[in-house]
Amino acid sequence: MKCAYHPDIETNLSCGKCGKPICPKCMVQTPVGARCPDCAKLAKLPTYRLAAKHYLIASGTALGMALATGLVWGVVREFLPYIYVNLLLAGGVGLAVGEVVGRSVNRKRGNRLALIGAVAIPLSYLAGTAFNMIFKYTTAFHPLDILAVAIGVFVAVIRLR
Ligand SMILES: [Zn+2]
Ligand SMILES: [Zn+2]
Numbered sequence: 001m002k003c004a005y006h007p008d009i010e011t012n013l014s015c016g017k018c019g020k021p022i023c024p025k026c027m028v029q030t031p032v033g034a035r036c037p038d039c040a041k042l043a044k045l046p047t048y049r050l051a052a053k054h055y056l057i058a059s060g061t062a063l064g065m066a067l068a069t070g071l072v073w074g075v076v077r078e079f080l081p082y083i084y085v086n087l088l089l090a091g092g093v094g095l096a097v098g099e100v101v102g103r104s105v106n107r108k109r110g111n112r113l114a115l116i117g118a119v120a121i122p123l124s125y126l127a128g129t130a131f132n133m134i135f136k137y138t139t140a141f142h143p144l145d146i147l148a149v150a151i152g153v154f155v156a157v158i159r160l161r
Helices: 037-079 083-104 111-135 144-160
Strands: 028-030 033-035
Touching (some): 028 037, 037 083, 037 111, 083 111, 083 144, 111 144
Antiparallel strands (some): 028 033
């Protein structure tokens, strides 16, 4: 048998779907076995579309969670303006964002998903700060707030990556 893509290469492999002879060079290993490049491409398309939809869902969920947790963050900070409370809250926000965003996409994981979750943490912090500014005359920025945001990002990322 000669490879359908490389007529000069002798092979005894064939595509598991269409039966076309393929060589190790053009064979694509998929979860359901060896495929020729054409069949592998066809199999990949729906997955890719699904992924795009998932990122959209994840982004929307992350934005909603950023606003919701930001509100909680702002309210708690209003009554308990202690930095260690803020650090704990940040971890909690990271946990909540990671959990809910993960659930919104059937617990899929990935770097881009982690990035979406990570961006939600500073957004949440800003939403909380905006809330504080609206309902109180001033919100003192504490340098450790940066650490708080970093903790939140870290927690969200390890739950989504
Ligand atoms: Zn094929
Ligand atoms: Zn080939």
